[in-house]
Amino acid sequence: MIYHVEALNVVKRFGPTTALDHAGITIAEGETHALVGRNGAGKSTLVSILTGLQRPDGGEVRFAGRPAPALADRDAWRRRVACVYQKSTIIPALTVAENLFLNRQGRWIDWRGLRARARDLLATYEVDVDAETLAGDLGVEQRQLVEIARALSFGATFIILDEPTARLDGPAIERLFTRMRALREQGVTMMYISHHLDEVYEICQSVTVFRDARQVMTRPVAGLPHDELVSAMTGEAAVHYEARPRTPGQNIVIKAENLSLSGRFHDVGLTVRSGEVVGLAGSASSGKVGLAETLAGLRRPDTGRVEVNGSHPRSGDVPAFLAAGLGFVPEDRHREGFVPLLSVAENATVPIARRLGRFGTVSPARRRAEAAHLIRTLDIKTEGPDQPVGDLSGGNAQKVVFARALVDDPKALVVINPTAGVDVKSKLALLGAVEDAVERGAGAVVVSDELDDLRICDRVLVMYHGRIVRDVPRGWTDHELVAVMEGIEQ
Amino acid sequence: MARFRDLTLVPVIVLLLAVGAVLDPIFLTSGNLTNILQQQAAISLVVLAEAMILISGKFDLSLESTVGMAPALAVMLVVPAAAGGFGLGLPAVLVIPLCLLVGAAVGAFNGFLIIRFQLSAFVVTLAMLIIVHGLQLGPTEGKTLFQLPDSILYLGSATWLGLPAAIWIAAVLFGAGSLGLGYLRLGRSLYAIGGNADAARAAGIRVDRVLWGVFVLGGVLAALAGILETGRLGAIGAGQGVGWIFMVFAAAVIGGVSMDGGKGTILGALTGVLVIGLVQNILTLKGVSGFWQPVVYGGIILVALMISRIAGGKAQD
Amino acid sequence: MARFRDLTLVPVIVLLLAVGAVLDPIFLTSGNLTNILQQQAAISLVVLAEAMILISGKFDLSLESTVGMAPALAVMLVVPAAAGGFGLGLPAVLVIPLCLLVGAAVGAFNGFLIIRFQLSAFVVTLAMLIIVHGLQLGPTEGKTLFQLPDSILYLGSATWLGLPAAIWIAAVLFGAGSLGLGYLRLGRSLYAIGGNADAARAAGIRVDRVLWGVFVLGGVLAALAGILETGRLGAIGAGQGVGWIFMVFAAAVIGGVSMDGGKGTILGALTGVLVIGLVQNILTLKGVSGFWQPVVYGGIILVALMISRIAGGKAQD
C-alpha cells in the first residue's frame, strides 16, 4: 500500500537531547491521523521535519511514495503540506489580510482584491476578525484562528495541525471540526496533534502515540479504549481525576468590588476565600481574561480595586501584588510567561530570588536545588535546571510558568488557561498542584476555556458580555455550563 | 488609519516650515527650498537604503563609507595616474557602472558574512565601515580626487526641468521604493522577514536570498548617493560620507522605521529626511553659534521623536 | 559548557599575544602590557556600562559624549573664570562627585525619556550624544581645559602597587560587575528584562526602576571613564570620548553581548576590550601605514567575530 505521508526511522537530536529516536508515522490517503504523546515526546519536532523546516539527522520522509523535496525547495514543500505550527507564525506588524496570503499575493499586490479575498476566507471559517487590523493587535485566540484559516486555505492535500485547539474555546473548536470534516470529505489527509484525547476520538480515524522520542503505537481509533491510549502515552496505567472534598476557610484572599475596565468588563465583584477554587468561565470575549489579569495586577481597572490577602496593592503594580502573596499564570506564556534565554531554574525562582541568598545575592546552588524540586513535583521534562526554557517543548514551558506561580507558596492564585498545551498526565499534575496549594490554605481563581480544568472548582462564575451572570456550584454537567456561557440560559 | 501612521511627522514638517518662515524671509523662497532638497538628495538615498535594510530586520553601518569609497575607487580605475588614478586606462564612460558595481560588491560581502556566517550585522558592518573607509584612504593616500570624468559629475550637478537632477533622482527612487515595498510581493517580503524570519521562511519566502539582495541594493544606493554627492561637491574628499550614518538612522527612526525590523515605510523615512534637512537649514539661516548648535539640533530631534511617538500612539523600540 | 561560552575570545587573545610576541620583542614585556591595559582602562568602563545596558535590552549611544562632558562641566564648576571655569568658586574637592553626578543626571534623563515616554532608545541616545557633546562645546566654547584641579588628575595618573591606578579601578569594577550580574538578584534581573521585559514584569521585577538604575549607573561609569581619561591626558579636549562608541559596541559584541538583549557576560565584554587593545597596540608597534591601518584593524575585528562565532556555535544577532 502507498501511504500519503510516511516518516521512517527519523532521528533528530538537539545537542544532548534526542527529540526523535528512530520514530516514524505513516498516514493513509484521506484519513485524519492523530499524533499524541506527552510533552516533549517529539511531536512538534516531527512536524518541523514533515514540513521541511528542519533536516532529520537520520531517516526519511516520503510523500505518496516519493522522497521528499530538497530542503531549499520551499515551493515544492508548500505544494505537499500546509501546517498550523504550535509556535505562532503570524507576523505581528502586518495586517491579517496580508498574513493570510503571505508570499502568495501575486507579484503585484492588488490590495483591494487581497482584502476582499481575506474577508471571504475569514467568513468561510467564521473568524470574526477585521482583515485590516494588524495581526499583532489580535488576541492569542484570534491569532490562532487566523493561522488555521491560512493553513486550510492553501488547498494542500495534506494538512498538519499542531495543537490548534489549545487556545480555542468550545464553539471555535466545533467550527474547526466542521471544517475538518468537510475537508476530509474532499479527500484531504490530515495529521492532528492535541492533548485533548476526546477530540482525537471525535475527529480522527487512527492514532499514533509517541513516547520518549519513539513511536510506541499506531492503531485505528475506533475501538481503542481511552485508558489504553493514555497508558500508551504515559507508559503506566491511566489515573482519573477524583474530586477532592474541601471546605472553604474564612479568610478572604481575593476580593474585588465594582471593577470595570472599559471594553472588557463592567461592575464586577467577587470574593475568593482561602481553601476555595473559583472558576471563571465564559465564551469568547466574555471578559474573563481581562478580569483575571486585573485581579493579578497586570491591568489597571477604570473603577474599583482589588484586595489581595487583606492588603490593597496599587493596581497595575505587579510586584506589589506578588508581594501581597499572589501567584499568577498568564494567558500567553510566550509573552508574559517566561524568558526564553534564561534557564528553567532562573525562570522558576524569580519570585523567591530574595530568599535564595543573603545581601541581595542569589546562590546558584540553592536556586538549582529549589528548581530540581519543582522539576520533580511538576514533572518537567528537561535536561536539567540549567536548560534555557526556550529550548523546552511547549507543554514543559507551560509547566515552568506554573512553577514560577507556585514557588512562593502563594496565598492567592490566579491561573489563566493553566493547561494550555499540557499533556493528560501533566494536566492532572498541574491541576493537582493548584489543589495542593489550596489545601495549604490558598484561594485560587482558575480561568479556562476547558471545562475539564473547571472541574476542580468549588464554584464557577460564568461571565457573559463583561458581567458575571451566574455562580454555578460544583456538580454541573458540561451541557448546563455551556448553556449558561452561551447565554442560552440565564 | 494604518495609512496615516507613516505620516506622523507631517505636523512636524508643517511646524518647521512655519517656524522657518517666521524666522527668516529667505526661508520659504523656492530657491532656498530647492537648496534644502538638493542638499538632502544624496543622504536621502542612503536613508532609503537603510530603511529597507532595517525593515528587513538587519543593520548596515558601512553605507556611509561606501558613499565615499565607491566613487573614489571607480574614478581611480578610469583616470590616468597623473590625476591620482591607478592608470589602468579604462574608458571614462565606465565610471558610473564601476561605482555602482563597487557598491554592490560591498553590499554582497556584507550579506555574505551576515547571512552565510550568521555573524552579528552590527559588528560586521561596523568593521566594514572601517575597512571600506580604509579602502578609500589607502589608494588615495587621503588625498582629494578632483580631476574627475565629466560623467560622474553630471548627475549631481545637472538641472532637469528647472530642478537639480539629484532631486528628480531621489524623488523617483523614493517613489519606486515606496511602491515596491507597498505593492510588490518581493517588497512585502521584507516586512515578513523583518517581522518574523522563521515565519517568513515557513511561508516559503527565500529569506537568505532576499536579504542578500537587500544588502546589495543598499550598497548600490549608497554608491549612487556617492555619485550625487561627488557631482554636488565637484571632487571626492577623504571625508565624503563620513559621519552620515547617525543622521541616516535618526532620519529613518524618527520617520517611523523600527530598529527591530518589520515596521516602517519608505514614505515615513522620507519625512524623517525632510525634518532633518529643514532643521539644518533653519539653524544655518539663523546662524546659531557652532558651539550650541548641537544642543538645539539634538533637542529638535528629540521633539520630533516625541511628536512622532504621540501621533503614532505606540511605544517605540 | 555554558560557563565557557563567555570566553570564546580567549583563543583570539592567545593568538594575538603569540602574533605580537613574534612581530615585536617589546610586545610581551610587562611595560608594554601594562601600557595596553592602561590605555584601555577608561574605554573599558564604558564597555562595562554599555554591556549592562545591552544585556537589559536597551541601547545608549550618548555614553561617549558623557566621557568628555561630565569632567569638563565638573571642572568648569570648580575652577576660576580665568582658567576657563564658570567662576562659581565651588571647592575643588567636589570635582569628582560633581563629575559623577553629571554623568548620573545624563543617564537619568535618558532613562526618563526612554522609559517614561517609551521613546526609541537608539534615537533618544543619538540625540543625547549630540546634545551632551554640545553641552561641553557650548560652555567651553570648544576650548581645551588645561588648568585642572589635582584631584581629577589623580586617578588617571597615579600608580598603586606598581600598576596604574586606572587598571586597578577597571579590574575592581569589572570584578564587581561580573559578580553582580552573575550572583546578585538585581543583576540577574537585567537578563530577565533584556530577555523578555513583559515576563520580567509579570514575575514581579520592577522593570522600569531597574532600567532606570542601569541608565544612571551607565552614566556614572562613563563619567568615571572621563575622569580616568582626563588624568591620562592631563587636559580635557573638546574631542574627549568622541568616536568611542563604535569601538565600545564592537568590544561588547565580539565579547558575546547580544544587541538584542538578555545575552552576554561582563567577562565576555572584557575579553572584547582586550582584543581591541591588543590589535591597536600591535598595529602601532608595527607602524602600519596610517592609510591602510583601518583595513587591517577592521579585518582583525571581522576575524575575531568569526572565531567567536565558531567557538560560540550559535548564530549571532
Added chain:
Amino acid sequence: DGGGAAPSGGGGGKVGIDHPRADSDFWNSYMKYVDTLSGELKVDRLNPTNSQNDVSKLVGNVQALTGQGAKAIIMAPQDTGAVATTLQQLENKKIPVVSVDTRPDKGRVFMVVRADNRAYGTKACEFLGEKLGGKGKVVQLQGALGSINGRDRSEAFTECMKTRFPGVTVFSEPTEWEGSKAASMLQTRLEQHPDIKGVYMHAGGVHLAPTLQVLRTKGLLVPPQDAGHVFVVSNDGIPQEFEAIRKGEIDATVSQPADLYARYALFYAKAATEGKTFKPGPTDHGSTIIELPNGLEDQLPAPLVTKDNVDDQNLWGNQVK
C-alpha cells in the same frame, strides 16, 4: 592698497562667513577675532555659519549665505578639493571668495589668506634636526591624514627629515586629531624605543597635554640641559604652548596666526565687496602676495616661537585671555 579705512557707503555689501569647526582651540580663537575685528574693520556681515568640518555642510551653508544676499564669502574649506563646484557656482554669481587657511585646488578665489602649512612642517623639522644633531629618533603625532593641513605638515616634515637629516628616524602616528590616540601611540612608541629624542605635534590644542602627561609619567620631562630631555615642537601657538615653553617643558611651536587670519580675511572680503583688486608682491603687513593658477594668496608669516621670542606681545597667543 587701501587699508581698512573708508566705511562702505555705496558699493559694499554683506559678507558671509563660514567657520570650519567649533572644536579646536585655534579655530575658536579665530572665531573670536572675527567677531571683534569685524566691528573694528566695520565689516557688514551676516550671521556666521559653521560647517563642523564637513564639506557637504559647507556647501549647504554657502548656499544659505548667498540666499541671504552675501556679496562676498569667507570660508575655510578643510577639504580643498570638494569645494570646486561651490567655487564655480560662486564665480558664476560673481561672488568673490576669501579662503582662509587652505588653498582650494580648483575654482576661482579672490584671495587665499594662509600661512604655509608645509612651512610649519619644515620649520619643525629644521628645529628638531638641529637640536638632535641630525641623528636619533623622533615621533611625529599627525593630525588626520584626510585633512590637507595634516597632510601638508606631515609630508613636509617627513620630506625635510629625509633630505636634510637622513640620520633621523621618523615614526609617524596618525592620531586623527585625537588626544587619546596621541597618548596611546606615543606611550607605546616610547616603550618600544626608549631612546626617542624628539616629538613633533601637529596640533598643540589636542596633543600638548597628552604628550606632556606621557613624558611626565616616563620621567622624561626634564630640562633641555639634561641628557634625557626629549625635544618637543608643537604647532598652533596657543597660550598653553607658550606657557609650556616658558617652563621648559616643550622647546618650540609654530605660531599659526589666528588674529592675522581673521583680520586679513575680513579685510580682503570687504575690499572685494568694494570692488578693490590686488596684485602679487610684498604687502604693507610684512607678507607677500603670490599668484596662484586660480587666484592670489597672501602668505602670512608664521613664526617659530622658542624660549627666545615667547614673550613677544605680537604673537596672537600672548593676546588672548
